[in-house]
Amino acid sequence: MALSRRSFLVAAAAGAALSACARPTAPPAPRQPAAGLAEAIARTEAARPHTGRTVTAHLRAGSSDLDLGGPVVRSLAYDGRVAGPVVRGNVGDELAVTVTNGLDHPTSVHWHGIALRNDMDGAAPATPEIAPGADFTYRFTSPVPGTYWAHPHAGLDTDYGLYLPVIVDDPAEPGDYDAEWIVVLDDWTAGVGPDPHQILDGLRSRRMSMHGMGGAASPLLGGDGGDVSYPYYLVNGRIPSAATAFTARAGQRMRIRFINAAADTAFRVALAGHPMTVTHTDGYPVEPVDVDAVLLGMGERYDVLVTAADGVFPLVAVAEGKNGAGRALLRTGVGSDPGPDFRPAELAGRVATAAALSAAAPVRLAPAPPDAQLQAVLSGGMMGYDWRINGRPFTDAVPLTVAESQRAVLHFVNRSMMWHPMHLHGHTFEVLRSDGAPGPRKDTVIVAPMKSVAVAFDADNPGVWMLHCHNGYHMDAGMMTTLEYV
Numbered sequence: 001m002a003l004s005r006r007s008f009l010v011a012a013a014a015g016a017a018l019s020a021c022a023r024p025t026a027p028p029a030p031r032q033p034a035a036g037l038a039e040a041i042a043r044t045e046a047a048r049p050h051t052g053r054t055v056t057a058h059l060r061a062g063s064s065d066l067d068l069g070g071p072v073v074r075s076l077a078y079d080g081r082v083a084g085p086v087v088r089g090n091v092g093d094e095l096a097v098t099v100t101n102g103l104d105h106p107t108s109v110h111w112h113g114i115a116l117r118n119d120m121d122g123a124a125p126a127t128p129e130i131a132p133g134a135d136f137t138y139r140f141t142s143p144v145p146g147t148y149w150a151h152p153h154a155g156l157d158t159d160y161g162l163y164l165p166v167i168v169d170d171p172a173e174p175g176d177y178d179a180e181w182i183v184v185l186d187d188w189t190a191g192v193g194p195d196p197h198q199i200l201d202g203l204r205s206r207r208m209s210m211h212g213m214g215g216a217a218s219p220l221l222g223g224d225g226g227d228v229s230y231p232y233y234l235v236n237g238r239i240p241s242a243a244t245a246f247t248a249r250a251g252q253r254m255r256i257r258f259i260n261a262a263a264d265t266a267f268r269v270a271l272a273g274h275p276m277t278v279t280h281t282d283g284y285p286v287e288p289v290d291v292d293a294v295l296l297g298m299g300e301r302y303d304v305l306v307t308a309a310d311g312v313f314p315l316v317a318v319a320e321g322k323n324g325a326g327r328a329l330l331r332t333g334v335g336s337d338p339g340p341d342f343r344p345a346e347l348a349g350r351v352a353t354a355a356a357l358s359a360a361a362p363v364r365l366a367p368a369p370p371d372a373q374l375q376a377v378l379s380g381g382m383m384g385y386d387w388r389i390n391g392r393p394f395t396d397a398v399p400l401t402v403a404e405s406q407r408a409v410l411h412f413v414n415r416s417m418m419w420h421p422m423h424l425h426g427h428t429f430e431v432l433r434s435d436g437a438p439g440p441r442k443d444t445v446i447v448a449p450m451k452s453v454a455v456a457f458d459a460d461n462p463g464v465w466m467l468h469c470h471n472g473y474h475m476d477a478g479m480m481t482t483l484e485y486v
């Protein structure tokens with residue numbers, strides 16, 4: 001850790017009075033919902049596709065002993081598994097997911113990336129949190145197929161292990177592949193280093209140095225990789241020396257769905273010996289691009305196609321700008337594992353980033369002049385750990401507002417020396433590329449230090465939606481606001 005043992009012990013003592021995991025950021029005082037919001041949500045839901053089929057699932061959020069492939073840690077997970085069970089259905093299916101809160105504090109499940117009905121978004125105040133011991137059934141329909149994920153929208157719980165993949169299939173578009181590999185990336189400290197709340201306390205009180213992470217600045221991210229160096233980087237819940245193996249046959253076309261569930265780590269991912277074709281990001285198709293590696297900020301997803309070669313191939317997810325990596329293996333034949341320190345040459349090759357992608361033609365936004373211009377100025381730094389949007393912490397946030405049916409352009413202006421993966425709930429915006437080419441549809445976009453990114457979206461999903469940095473520590477320190485329909 002970037003924290004001396006002595007200062008960690010100080011931090012741990014200071015944090016001892018805290019409960020293990022519960023200390024969510026206080027939400028702003030509840031406002032009266034806009035008049036007619038319930039009707040608008042119901043009307044919008046009626047316009048989504050509906051198959052008439054209901055897919056039920058049950059998740060239990062609780063404390064479990066988790067085997068990371070050697071270290072066994074007591075932490076939080078859904079159904080005692082990292083990365084959780086997969087929730088999966090078709091476009092238009094009703095997903096009815098009952099969540100039992102086995103934690104000692106309120107929780108929620110946010111369906112990251114899905115343009116669902118606002119009252120099922122799993123983020124307060126749109127959806128009430130689930131009290132300890134209580135159940136809640138999320139009932140919603142995804143209008144768009146794709147790779148999504150789910151996690152609590154309360155405090156730092158995601159960083160303790162509460163996350164799972166959510167896959168929405170389109171039966172009319174089965175895809176040109178024979179095998180599917182879901183790859184969930186994470187940075188891990190709970191049970192093996194200071195726990196996430198101790199880290200946040202250290203960051204806030206400057207007991208944790210921003211230097212000494214052992215990593216180099218990342219040109220891809222425009223500076224420091226993150227605020228925290230983690231003991232482990234996990235792929236599908238396993239440490240590098242105990243990597244999971246995915247078995248396929250040589251010659252098969254494989255779809256790999258990458259999900260970055262980390263709190264403070266971007267990953268550069270490559271599969272040794274395999275160029276990759278990027279087909280989707282954040283659920284939406286892009287014009288296919290051939291690359292050697294993919295960069296994912298926290299909350300982002302990328303889908304790629306590869307043709308499996310014959311042998312044993314490490315998939316390596318390097319913690320960008322930090323020391324360390326997570327890994328898994330693709331096994332299609334006879335071969336040996338080169339071991340945890342092996343780094344595929346592809347990591348230094350062509351890297352897919354959102355700035356070089358274009359949405360596939362069918363999912364581009366129709367050309368339209370903007371009706372609303374919104375701005376989110378990102379500020380803060382390591383000195384006070386005072387991450388802000390438009391100069392304000394979430395507890396004092398002034399909502400951004402749109403009217404239904406408007407075309408909005410949202411300008412992210414980063415006035416900090418750190419990059420931020422900015423995530424908007426309930427919408428998938430189109431990144432407005434600086435070269436004028438159509439950008440990808442995304443719900444989470446990397447904004448580099450001292451740079452700006454503009455995105456456009458249609459205000460077609462009424463509600464109260466969170467807009468925040470997907471760095472768990474930045475978010476908990478205040479880098480969140482809301483987008484509200486008026």
Ligand SMILES: [Cu+2]
Pocket residue numbers: 387419420421469470471474475479
């Ligand atoms: Cu941030």
